[in-house]
Amino acid sequence: MKTTASAAGLPLQVPDRAGTHQAFMLLRTVFTVAPILFGLDKFTNFLADWTVYLAPVATSVVPVPAQSFMYAVGVVEIIAGVAVAVRPRFGSLLVAAWLLGIIINLLVLGSFYDVALRDFGLLISALALNRLSPAGPRASRK
Template identity: 80%
Template sequence: MKTSPFPATSARPLAADPHRQAFLLLRTVFTVAPIIFGLDKFTNLLTDWTMYLAPAATAVVPLPAQTIMYVVGVVEILAGIAVAVRPRFGSALVAAWLLGIIINLMVLGGFYDVALRDFGLLVAALALNRLSPRRAA
């Protein structure tokens, strides 16, 4: 029984291995995107991230919304690094994080389109988890 779908000495070139291609695409996206979005929590260049934070979150965590976004940014950066280093673990972490974001957006209301998009990303993170070797090189 194989423990990894991607043997270290694969005879198939990358161009002929669609499973490996899918893994690399998803791993790259779920490494780069969380890091970029995490960094943007400190600059707000893409958007004002605090508008996506449900007031219930600031009621539970007694910090200003921007401070919470700094914490969110750090978590997202760490999640991206985790996907790069340990994709099986990192993809599960990203999926759980996306579930939290979806719940926050549903509580907030008005951003159901973003919640639906994030649900698609959650499914893609779970697909990465399934494609990830048990012990990534």
């Protein structure tokens, strides 16, 4: 790490390129694996009964049974995880948007505020991944 001055004139630790790359790889790995695992679990309900977290308004807008809705959710989560693995800059935004939808759903449900707060932290982390991601396949590593 190198030290530089912040806007307030205080010392500021700036991570070196290795630290930045490690942070990128940690976030990319988590946002690849977690959505895929949670997406697959929408089909098995091994970790949780995911329909409990679904606001009834969702199935009134899309008139399907709650479990069928969760199957679609699982597919989107798997796609989001694969997108992070393949195109992290795009995939991280997809995950962030998805997390925002989950947060809104939980707030509309009127419970699980703790989960909504946790998902807000994950949304911020997904945006950090976006900022750390290279601009594209041809982006140079400086």
